[in-house]
Amino acid sequence: MYKIIIPDSRLIPPFNEPARDLRIQNNPLWLHQRNVLAPYVTREKELKPREHIPNERVEMIVYRNNLFFDEGYIHAFITAARKKKRAVRAAFSSEDPAFREHALPLSTSYTVAGDLYLADLWYYPNGPVADVQPLVIDLEARELGYYHVPTYMADQSGDLTFQVPLRSLLAIDSWVHIFIADVVFGLFSRGARFEKRLNEDLAFKLRILGRALYEGRQILECSELVKVGRNCVIDPHAIIHGPTTIGDNVTINAGAVIENCIIGNNVNISQDVQLMLSVVGDGTFLPFRAALFMTTVMENSMIAQNTCLQMCVVGRNTFIGAGSTFTDYNLIPTPIRALDGHGELSHANRPVMGSAVGHNCRLGSGMIVYPARTIESDVVLAASKERRVIDRNVRYEDSDHHKFKHPGLHKRLYAPKREEELELESW
16 A cells, blocks of 8 residues: 655644654654554655655555544555545544544544544545545543542543544644643553453453463453663562553552553653653653653653643643643633644643643753643743742743843743744645
8 A cells, every 4th residue: 555644844832843752651642643554555656845755556545644544544444445446534423432532623634524624544446536525533532530530620520531542543743632632642552452451352452361360469460561661770679560661670669649641762761750641752850759650751851849740731841840740731621722733722621631741841840830831842931929820821032031141041942933934835
């Protein structure tokens, strides 16, 4: 199959970087896409801006490079498309709960067609044609809650829930979609698929049980669920529950608690660190008592001691100082708004939501960040009487380092492109 990649040059705030270069599941999105499609593809081509799809009479899959998809969705899509033997385009029903609740809010990439939403993923059995039929793949969503809370924080049942798909496709138009792709459509989905297989596959269940008995561990701690890379040092007093994936050259110290996470390579996790449903990128350092809940930290960042992040996304090469707290809940139940694909504030469709910090940021100790606020790449924030609580989005122009004696010591690495540059690069 011939793979054609359509470029999307739009920059995702606050990172000021295209979606293809941002990390999803601890891989750059372009690499994740390549790995998922590798079993089906024999050659590929990434189009240049304004370049058209090659008019070759061969089997093709065409997609825009801001899409996140997993193996389950791609297998179902290609299998159904080949059975139809005609050109199709990925579509979602407005009745699909996972798409309606999590993919559609804040998005700008889908095309409305009646009661369907069309995604930028096409299959052509014999080269590109104009007549393309929508193909709806059921995401097989199931409602899962992650904890029970007072009713004033959720619905009348008092549960905060997600519509978790067993197979996923999602356009990355906002930083919130990175959170959805990593946590809801990533870690939660992995757990849901494991539970489904455990309930339906007796041989798999017996293998898990046998492995746990052989190793003398609880089922969630056995090596079938906790995958550990090479050259790792893990203190026996650390608690690690699966499904969890740990990379190479990782150090985990005593008292750390890790549940259903992805840990990259060369990560250092100090004493009493708490990690739950989080993705920790390569080279990250987490000093003692740092806590991440449903949070993504990209590569080579540091979250200092006694800092708590909930439902956040943190970019690469970023430092967040000790004792900082990223809140996720409006004390008065007003709707939470976040930056959408147009860079405008829109309803996020979540009762709780953390914040996003861009690349190459430096945040001082003791900061308090309100829900859904963003801190642009290359920003420096020094704690002071005037700057202790972050209650609005922070742009590069607001960075404290501009007031320092030597502002040039902090280089800007992720400047946004001018409008004319983006227009020139659009497809």
